[in-house]
Amino acid sequence: MVQMTVLLLVLAIAALVAEIYTGTEIFGALGVVMLVVSAVMAVLFVPGGWFIVAGQVAVLALFVKLSVKHIREKQLQGKLILRDTLAEDLPEQELRAMIGKRGIAMTMLRPYGEAEFDGLRIEVSTGGPMIEQGAKIIATTVRESKLIVQESQQGN
Numbered sequence: 001m002v003q004m005t006v007l008l009l010v011l012a013i014a015a016l017v018a019e020i021y022t023g024t025e026i027f028g029a030l031g032v033v034m035l036v037v038s039a040v041m042a043v044l045f046v047p048g049g050w051f052i053v054a055g056q057v058a059v060l061a062l063f064v065k066l067s068v069k070h071i072r073e074k075q076l077q078g079k080l081i082l083r084d085t086l087a088e089d090l091p092e093q094e095l096r097a098m099i100g101k102r103g104i105a106m107t108m109l110r111p112y113g114e115a116e117f118d119g120l121r122i123e124v125s126t127g128g129p130m131i132e133q134g135a136k137i138i139a140t141t142v143r144e145s146k147l148i149v150q151e152s153q154q155g156n
Contacts, residue, residue, distance in 0.1 A: 001045035008038035009056065016063045020070050035060060090122060095142045102152055108133045115149060124149045 014030030018024070039056050042049035090098075092119055103117035111126040124139075126148045131137060136152040 001041060005038050005041045005046055005049075008034045009040065009052070009059075010140075012038060012056075013059055016059075020063070020066055031063075032060075039096065059150065089145075092142060092145050094109045095122075095145070095147045098139045098147055099141060101139050103137050103139070103149070105131050105133055105149075107138055109137075109149070112146075115147075122147060 012031045012034035015027045015034060019026075019031060021030035033052075035056050039053045040058050042052035042056075046052060072117045076109055098117055101117050103115045105113060105115050105124075106121060109115070109124065109126045109131040111130065112144040113124065113131075113133075114121055115124045116122075117139065124137075125143070127143070128149075129153050131149070136154075137149040138152045139147050141148045
């Protein structure tokens with residue numbers, strides 16, 4: 001039983017480490033389950049099993065610390081932090097002045113997305129149909145403080 005308890009503990013540690021580096025939650029869940037089963041087995045079947053449980057608590061604390069550190073590092077690498085510049089929100093008067101102007105869809109418009117008109121990137125809507133990224137568009141109207149566009153049939 002001692003060997004089984006130690007084996008479960010080693011497998012639990014390996015699963016927790018795998019979860020940190022792969023981000024696959026199943027490894028973390030399996031690791032925690034194996035730690036709990038190993039702790040129960042240690043208390044029930046191993047003389048001095050409480051020492052093993054104390055070690056498991058330390059391992060779990062280390063795992064939580066490393067997980068938090070890893071998540072923070074990923075945030076700093078831009079995985080969870082928005083780096084793109086957001087499209088500008090223009091007053092309705094300025095939007096109305098753009099009617100008839102031609103631009104380019106900077107994102108896929110489905111039906112909302114971003115477009116660029118004369119170097120100005122703004123949020124637009126197609127009013128329904130999707131328009132591919134990079135397509136040439138023309139501003140047609142303003143509805144609910146949003147510039148409505150459609151795909152241009154002629155060149156910019």
